[in-house]
Amino acid sequence: MSSSSSIHSSPNRASRIKEKLEKELEPVELVIEDVSYQHAGHAGMKGRGTDEETHFNLKIVSKGFEGMNLVKRHRLVYDLLREELDSGLHALSIVSKTPSESTR
Incomplete structure (x- = not known):
């Protein structure tokens, strides 16, 4: 497993x-990639700072x-991240x- 140990305090959205x-x-x-900087000027981002974590690329093998x-699969991920989506996560x-699909 490539995952690291548990995070006890969660300082940021990622x-x-x-x-x-x-x-x-x-x-x-x-793999979680913050790509918020690529979306700083679009309509959904008006009034938000450039350092907010709002857009992510996610690759998950499970x-x-x-x-x-x-x-x-996507519904499951969205359900797990509902709190983030409700608090400013704009796009995922x-x-x-x-695992068998990722080795193809």
């Missing part, structure tokens, strides 16, 4: 996302996705795979 996904999905691979189609690009 850390909170990581903590929630690791706890619930036990990923064998988890056995927890086995037997799920893509829509169900998700690549979700099972």
